Structures are given as structure tokens and as C-alpha cells.
Amino acid sequence: MGLFDLFREDIAIDLGTANTLIIHNDKVVVDAPSIVARDRTTGKIIAVGQQARQMHGKTHENIKTIRPLKDGVIADFEASEAMIREMIKSIPSLKKRLIPPALRMVICIPSGITEVEKRAVRDSAQHAGAREVYLIHEPMAAAIGTGVDVQEPKGNMIIDIGGGTTEIAVLALGGIVADKSIKVAGDVFTNDISYYMRTQHNLYVGERTAEEIKIQIGSALDDLENGPEDMAVQGRDLLTGKPKQIMVTYKEIAKALDKSIMRIEDAIMEALSMTPPELAADIYNSGIYMAGGGSMLRGLDKRVSMKTDLPVYVAEDPLRAVVRGTGIALKNIGKFNFLMS
Numbered sequence: 077m078g079l080f081d082l083f084r085e086d087i088a089i090d091l092g093t094a095n096t097l098i099i100h101n102d103k104v105v106v107d108a109p110s111i112v113a114r115d116r117t118t119g120k121i122i123a124v125g126q127q128a129r130q131m132h133g134k135t136h137e138n139i140k141t142i143r144p145l146k147d148g149v150i151a152d153f154e155a156s157e158a159m160i161r162e163m164i165k166s167i168p169s170l171k172k173r174l175i176p177p178a179l180r181m182v183i184c185i186p187s188g189i190t191e192v193e194k195r196a197v198r199d200s201a202q203h204a205g206a207r208e209v210y211l212i213h214e215p216m217a218a219a220i221g222t223g224v225d226v227q228e229p230k231g232n233m234i235i236d237i238g239g240g241t242t243e244i245a246v247l248a249l250g251g252i253v254a255d256k257s258i259k260v261a262g263d264v265f266t267n268d269i270s271y272y273m274r275t276q277h278n279l280y281v282g283e284r285t286a287e288e289i290k291i292q293i294g295s296a297l298d299d300l301e302n303g304p305e306d307m308a309v310q311g312r313d314l315l316t317g318k319p320k321q322i323m324v325t326y327k328e329i330a331k332a333l334d335k336s337i338m339r340i341e342d343a344i345m346e347a348l349s350m351t352p353p354e355l356a357a358d359i360y361n362s363g364i365y366m367a368g369g370g371s372m373l374r375g376l377d378k379r380v381s382m383k384t385d386l387p388v389y390v391a392e393d394p395l396r397a398v399v400r401g402t403g404i405a406l407k408n409i410g411k412f413n414f415l416m417s
């Protein structure tokens with residue numbers, strides 16, 4: 077270990093549209109919503125993560141809550157930099173250091189990202205204190221985090237359904253052979269539910285409520301073996317303006333999400349059709365891996381399996397697969413040639 081190593085700390089970041097996760101010393105030390113609250117008058121950041129999320133949708137005119145990332149990429153540079161900085165500051169094991177450490181970071185980025193968007197991630201990290209920044213494509217990180225050996229001469233298909241993007245990639249020999257990225261993922265599902273509530277029930281629900289509905293009773297199939305119980309949903313009646321409650325079934329949510337899921341299915345079919353035949357044969361044998369929070373939607377694995385006639389495996393703890401993979405990449409910086417410095 078060199079002298080420099082004593083002052084260096086390594087962290088892996090999954091900078092997501094919905095959630096940001098950080099691994100330090102093999103442990104997930106940050107797992108928080110990607111939200112920042114800013115005071116409009118002073119311009120100061122007053123809260124990030126969970127605390128900012130609690131304010132989301134409930135702010136008065138002096139406070140603004142911002143989601144710094146949109147569709148997997150940085151939409152508000154200043155807010156994302158502040159968010160990264162505050163989240164790093166909150167890591168208990170780093171707080172103890174008398175001298176601020178030189179940070180080496182591995183950050184994952186969507187595969188369809190432009191050079192300008194890549195630059196924004198790198199700059200945000202550097203402004204937040206990183207000395208060395210390495211980037212890794214999200215599907216690669218998701219595959220590693222799911223336990224796939226990405227270096228072997230064998231094709232593997234991974235689908236990462238996050239908040240802003242669904243990334244579908246065929247990986248072999250440490251590289252991405254075919255990929256398709258679409259902006260249909262968890263956030264669109266949430267919007268579909270809000271739209272359904274407004275148009276079918278005249279009920280205006282906020283983003284948080286729509287997301288709760290998705291998590292509690294969301295489904296990709298309208299016929300589940302053990303379907304969830306109906307859910308009581310409160311919001312504002314669009315006709316009378318009064319607060320109101322209605323009961324919602326999972327079958328209704330399956331209907332609300334159907335079109336968006338069809339777009340994901342189409343993207344998967346397109347990625348499969350771009351796959352070279354030898355790798356297609358491998359995928360036929362090994363099936364498809366799914367990760368990301370969106371993959372937790374009830375029945376989605378079954379629906380993709382029915383569409384592709386392939387077995388589908390959902391990662392253990394899908395919300396953490398990407399950061400787990402990023403953490404493994406961090407430990408193997410010298411070994412993994414697909415890490416971009």
C-alpha cells in the first residue's frame with residue numbers, strides 16, 4: 077500500500093433517476109431518493125434524499141423540490157452536484173476522517189448516454205470531491221450485481237428497469253454487443269397510474285400516492301395467482317374539489333400499465349432481433365436476467381417470459397443490483413477493461 081492509498085477512499089455510486097446508492101468498504105452506506113429541496117429565496121440546498129422526499133409535493137412557494145436526474149441523465153447539474161456532495165458527507169465512516177480523503181469513484185451511467193451527458197456526471201463527481209472518476213455502463217453493473225460472469229465468451233441478456241430508463245443489453249466478453257435503451261420505466265408506470273385515476277375515477281392523486289399504488293397493487297398481468305387485495309386510495313375529486321377515497325383493484329392497474337409494458341416488450345424483442353446468432357443460442361440456454369426497481373412489478377417476469385418464450389430470472393434485491401455490481405467493479409478497477417476512466 078502506497079502513502080497515497082492511506083488518504084484515498086473508494087466509493088461506488090449508482091446515481092439513479094429515482095434512487096442514489098453508495099457503497100463504501102463493501103457496505104451500502106447511502107440508499108436514498110434522488111431528490112433535493114432548495115430554498116427559492118436564498119438558493120440554498122435545505123435537504124436531500126429522504127428528508128427532501130418527505131417535502132416532495134407538499135412544498136410552499138419558498139421551497140422547491142427537485143429531482144436532479146431525468147431519464148437516467150443529469151437534468152440539473154447544480155442540484156445533482158449538491159446531492160452527491162451531501163450524500164458523501166453523510167457517510168459515517170468518512171465523517172470520522174480528520175483530513176478529507178481523496179476520493180476514487182466508480183459511477184454507473186446509462187448505456188445510451190451522450191458525451192456531453194457523460195461529462196456532466198464526471199464534472200458533478202469532481203466538484204463533489206472526486207480525484208479519480210471511473211464510469212461503468214448500467215447494464216454491465218446490473219449484470220455483475222446479478223451474479224453474471226460478464227467476461228466469459230458467452231452471451232447474456234440483462235434488462236434493467238429503473239425509474240427513468242429501461243436498459244436492455246446483450247453482454248459478452250466484457251462488452252455490450254447489442255443494446256436498447258428506452259425512456260419507459262418506473263416513472264412512466266407511476267404517471268400511467270395518475271392518468272388512469274384522473275380519467276377513470278376523476279381522482280387527482282399526487283406522484284407519491286401513484287407510486288404507492290404501483291408498489292402495493294401494481295401488476296403486469298390482469299390475472300395473478302395470488303393477487304393483492306384491493307387498495308383504498310385517497311385524493312381530490314376533480315369534479316367536486318372535495319377529498320375522496322375509492323377502492324382500486326390490481327386488475328385496473330394492470331390495464332393502466334399495459335401500453336407501457338408493451339413498449340418494453342417491443343424493445344426486448346428488438347434487442348433480441350439484433351443479437352448475433354451464436355449469442356442468441358447462449359441466451360436461449362441461460363434465459364434473461366432482470367434487475368432494477370421496475371422489475372419488481374408483479375407478474376412482469378412472467379409476462380416477459382411468455383412474450384420471449386425464455387426463462388426470466390429477477391435479481392435478488394433488484395433495487396441494489398446495479399450498485400452491487402458497481403461496487404464489485406470498484407474492487408476490480410485494474411481487472412475490468414470495460415471501466416471508462
Ligand SMILES: Nc1ncnc2c1ncn2[C@@H]1O[C@H](COP(=O)(O)OP(=O)(O)OP(=O)(O)O)[C@@H](O)[C@H]1O
Nearest residue numbers: 092093094095148238239240241262368369370372
Ligand atoms: N415493488 C415495486 N414494484 C414496482 N416498482 C417498484 C417497486 N419498488 C420500487 N419500484 C420502482 O422502481 C423505480 C426505481 O428503481 P431503481 O432504483 O432501480 O431506479 P434508478 O436506478 O433510480 O433509475 P434509472 O436507472 O432509470 O436512473 C421507481 O420508479 C420505483 O417506483
